[in-house]
Amino acid sequence: IIIDATDRIEVRYLINDAAIITNKPVVYGSIHRFEGQVSVFNYINGPTYRCLFPKAVEVPSCEEAGVLGTSVGLIGMLQAAEVLKIILETGNVLSGELLVYNTLTATQDRFKFKKNENIQITQESFNAAHKNNDSPKVSFSIDLLVNGILVDVRTKEEQPKIANASVLEIPLQELNYKVQDFESSKDYYFFCQSGARALQAVQLLKKHKHINAKALTEGAAQLQKLIATASV
Known part of the structure; x- marks a missing residue:
């Protein structure tokens, strides 16, 4: 199980594509100011990160927008719960669903999304998209x-x-x-x-x-x- 706790968009696409090739689920978490998102991608051949976000969208960095510290803790715990559900094979895993939690209002919403069958990731396309010999x-x-x-x-x-x-x-x-x-x-x-x-x-x-x-x-x-x- 891959747990995505990164804060860079390009790394999330890299993780997504690697997960597809290796047939591993990804427990995704993201934070923006007072709000967080959680989902599970590529679970039993389910929808992936690219199905939800086909193209990268420019967003302010944490340093620019600010992040409420407790938001990080809450989203991390929600991710941990998804990991345990996958391991124990119990409950409803957030596959094909995006949970959005707002710490200011203490409310959450769930949005469904489907798998895009037109998105195909192969070892060759992965190498071409992510090969980088000159590490920054x-x-x-x-x-x-x-x-x-x-x-x-x-x-x-x-x-x-x-x-x-x-x-x-x-x-x-x-x-x-x-x-x-x-x-x-x-x-x-x-x-x-x-x-x-x-x-x-x-x-x-x-x-x-x-x-x-x-x-x-x-x-x-x-x-x-x-x-x-x-x-x-």
């Missing part, structure tokens, strides 16, 4: 501090702060206005709390022909410890 992510090493520049794209208020001469603080919202300050001859490594904003920063720079841009797999808290250890 790298792990931190001491060499990055010496030969590269780390860029913190979190907001000014977020903690912990990393005090190091090789670390720049440029919030993601301001990055678009400072693209001209980046030099294509240098290597830049972006980080945030979870990695989502760092990847957005890399995509932005690549649009402006800055090919030496990568996102770090580590978040700020982990980086702080690694840099402190490297400096000793």
